[in-house]
Amino acid sequence: MPITIPPWPRQTPEIARAVTDCIESADWGRYESETKNALIVAIQSFFEATYVRLCCSGTAAIEISLRAAGVTNGDEVIVSAFDYPGNFRCIELLGAKPVLVDVSSENFGPDIDSVAAAASGRVRAVIASHLYGHACDIASLRDLCDENGWVLIEDACQAPGMRVNEKPAGSFGHLATLSFGGSKPLSSGNGGAILTSDDRIAARIAGMLDRPSDAFPLSALQASVLAPQLSELRKQNEQRNRIARQIHQQLNQMDSPLVCLAETRDGIEPAYYKLALRADSQAIRNQVVATAAEHHLPIGHGFRSMARSSERRCRKPVPLDRAEALANQICVLDHRALLIDESDVFELCQILGTP
CATH class of the missing domain: 3.90.1150.10 (Aspartate Aminotransferase, domain 1)
Known part of the structure; x- marks a missing residue:
């Protein structure tokens, strides 16, 4: 008998009910969506983040985070040489230069000694990804970034629900990102989120995205399918x-x-x-x-x-x-x-x- 691999994304009565409620209430067609607001509150609680901004993809979340960190033409951003290639490309998109560091021997994240050795006057930010179920040395990376005046972007797109010393992944960086892509454990086909507990960074994000309508939105229908998944x-x-x-x-x-x-x-x-x-x-x-x-x-x-x-x-x-x-x-x-x-x-x- 072949091994039965469960289909993805999952289809559950709770997800179907949430979509039906969103349609029947007409919330799917509103700018000010109660469905999206409820999801934001749930993410804030789950990931212990003061501010949550929904967006159209995890890659967009990285780009917005880099912009909110002040990364611009001529800056440098430290990133592991073994990481999602979209992170490398987002850095280039802003006219900044990726600074490649090696992988830790303990996990799949940036090696802390390599990051320290990569310091220069042009470094503005560090991207640190939790990959393949392993937590990167995120607390030490935060300390190093604080010492150098760098912004730490914690990429939790592949690790929703991970906890590190009883704290959720996504709560350590100055900024953190989530992905709701079609293959992800939290899936809405496409989508993402940016998390922060920094008032100034949150204000920068709002200034970039509110024009005055949301420039990189997640739809209410997408939000409706995420809330039941988050609870499970x-x-x-x-x-x-x-x-x-x-x-x-x-x-x-x-x-x-x-x-x-x-x-x-x-x-x-x-x-x-x-x-x-x-x-x-x-x-x-x-x-x-x-x-x-x-x-x-x-x-x-x-x-x-x-x-x-x-x-x-x-x-x-x-x-x-x-x-x-x-x-x-x-x-x-x-x-x-x-x-x-x-x-x-x-x-x-x-x-x-x-x-």
Whole structure:
């Protein structure tokens, strides 16, 4: 019997009811939407943010955050060489220069020593992403940014619901971003949000987006489907975390060329959009992906490294060896596969572990 991978996005009675209520109340056609306001309040509470601004995508949230941080032509922004490529492009879009740093050996975020070594008088901001269920060293990065007068943009687009020492991911940066893209654990097809608890930054965002109508809006219908998902997020994340731990344990017991890189550190409650698996070589990684595809498992390559980007496009003040290695060895299992029945975990690991 094939492994049953739950469809995504989920369709539940609660989501259907929320959409129906939005339509029947005509809230879907209003500028001032009660549905959107209710979602904002829910996000403020869940992520412990004073201000929440909904927008059209996670990438737009990064761009708006960079602008709110004061990034402009000639500035520099520090970012990991192993990160979502859209972050690199947003920096370039503003006429600023990405400064590439290496990946931490403890997680998939920027290495704190590399960030410190990348300091210059032109650095304005740092983007730090929580990737593959792992929390980056966000508290230390915040301290370093405060010491240098930099703005920390915490990219939580792939980690909604993660908690770090009992605080939600998205509550550490001067700014934080969320994504509600079609494949995300919180999905409205498209959409995003910017979070901050800084009054001045919030005022800058309002000044940029209110013209006077919202320049990068999320619709009321999109907001309506997010609220029910947010209320179920902790429960869904607990299931994903449980299955990730079982995959980690099962692959460890097998003579497998794959290592499951589940988040296991104390004080971290993971939130998986993708679960990372590391192969011994690029060839094995590619074979694992091909074999998994034959079994209709949602798996693909991880991010490519930006380390080979031209020196004209970016500054590279430190070696980027870990970023290069990860780009060649990592494959990632979609969060849908972490919602399978526990009885299917062994078979899934047999497929992954014997390419």
